[in-house]
Amino acid sequence: MAGGGTSEPPADCAQVADIEVRGERVRFGVVERADTAFDPAADHNRAYVLIGVRSFSLGGSVPGRPESGRAPSRWVEFGTDFVAEVLAVGSAVTTLAPGDRVVPVLTWPPVRPDAVSAPENPGRASRQVQRVHHAGLLRLPPGAGDAEAACLPTAxxxxxxxxxxxxxxxxxxxxxxxxxxxxxxxxxxxxxxxxxxxxxxxxxxxxxxxxxxxxxxxxxxxxxxxxxxxxxxxxxxxxxxxxxxxxxxxxxxxxxxxxxxxxxxxxxxxxxxxxxxxxxxxxxxxxxxxxxxxxxxQRRGGREDLAAAVDDLVSGRLQMPVSTPFRGTDVGPFVLGGLDPHTTGGVTYAF
CATH class of the missing domain: 3.40.50.720 (NAD(P)-binding Rossmann-like Domain)
Structure with a gap:
């Protein structure tokens, strides 16, 4: 999680980094929380999927970056791009199954996945377990590495x-x-x-x-x-x-x-x-x-653009240079590496 200014971190947050992002102080911490409850048979979950994030990159969201707005006065998740494993699916989901690996489809402008659901919040890739509408996910075929695929949804x-x-x-x-x-x-x-x-x-x-x-x-x-x-x-x-x-x-x-x-x-x-x-x-x-x-x-692309990039990555026609994933408390170096304009290739964090 991340918070700006003098915001107080959650009581159970272990602060691991305090850095400057575009001239603004932003602090980062790791919070241990109970897994998100998900009943596959519940009607409100019928079109939703429970996922466990394996690896993520900043994509277009970190507090303090201009496109993300000022660092918030409360602590929030950050990052837009991830690779996750499907943990459970709702009763109406037929295109995904537990064990599938998925990446998010980040459209611009954001759209409602269906007539009754609110637009997804793309800036929470750092949350390890999430409930996501199935329409906002693309299944990864075998052969794509987690770190490389975690850079594809935006880039x-x-x-x-x-x-x-x-x-x-x-x-x-x-x-x-x-x-x-x-x-x-x-x-x-x-x-x-x-x-x-x-x-x-x-x-x-x-x-x-x-x-x-x-x-x-x-x-x-x-x-x-x-x-x-x-x-x-x-x-x-x-x-x-x-x-x-x-x-x-x-x-x-x-x-x-x-x-x-x-x-x-x-x-x-x-x-x-x-x-x-x-x-x-x-x-x-x-x-x-x-x-x-x-x-x-051209801000972001569509599902067909992401699918084409995934197909080329799996076939070897597309290479996505990435550094060794950061883990554990190395949140500060991960964020700084992802923001550095002189970095070549992707920077990811792995759970």
Whole structure:
């Protein structure tokens, strides 16, 4: 669990970390609680499933991050992405069974799973045992590792949706920004599977070896002025990129938009910076309009995008680089690793 400011932790909470998240103090702790009660025969559980989380990642939720809002005055669960085992199913559930492994389907905007149920709260991946509507889960086939799959609900689904929105086709030149994040690493591979020739720009070049292994034609470092000059020259030689996939779009938007070719497609993911983009919009929009280019936002993906990412992971067509999972009281290092923009690949916590 996590709480901000001067909030008091639950009486049974063992505090294990006190860190700064985007300039705000956030404390984390481990709480032992009785398992969630679940009667499969009860009518209110008929469409629900009881799951036990095996591994989770931050995804798009940790108190203190701009997209999650300010750290709360009370202690709450956090994280959106997980891999879980089905423990029990309601009487109307026919697509899942105890023992199945599942991941959440994180749609945007959130929707009601049925006419009478409230939208699911996606920000509670750190709760080990949960009651979840079956419509919000996707069954994992054998062959997907827990740590790798725990990064797919946000990163994999978003990346595959971005490639779909950009209509990447055989022979397209594609630039992926923020390369090193799980979303960008998945986008690199999804774009290559669609037939694109992929280039990448990362924060500091640390992800270059991984990007090369994943088939990127060439990667550039945003921290090196010389690399930006070479990237600009490359774009000019290509007559602009056919598509730009920019998961953290305000990090590179002003400069990257100028690298797009005529009738190019720019797809932006969810922005974690929460900064005022007004200064970026004027020059970037002028460049997009002059090129008859399109700009589309893509926050998360749909069930079909997640299913495609899962299928490619199981078949070996998609690799999801992850670090060794954190466990026990290593909550602070887990959160800091997941928030570090220089981290290459996924960071997970295993129960």
């Amino acid at each position: 994999g689904a978003t990346a595959y949706a971005m490639v779909r929105r950009a209509a990447v086709a055989q022979g397209d030149s594609v630039l992926v920004t923020a390369a090193g994040s799980t979303t960008s690493l998945a986008a690199v591979q999804a774009a290559r599977l669609a037939g694109g020739e992929v280039y990448a720009v990362s924060h500091d070049g640390a992800a270059a070896p991984t990007l090369t292994e994943l088939g990127v034609t060439r990667s550039f470092s945003a921290a090196e002025p010389g690399d930006w000059a070479e990237l600009t020259a490359l774009a000019k030689s290509l007559r602009g990129f056919d598509a730009i996939l920019d998961p953290a779009w305000r990090s590179h938007f002003r400069l990257a938009a100028k690298l797009l070719g005529f009738s190019g497609r720019y797809v932006a993911g969810h922005d974690p910076a929460a900064e005022d983009a007004a200064a970026d919009w004027a020059p970037a929009a002028a460049s997009l309009v002059a090129k008859n280019a399109s700009f589309a936002g």
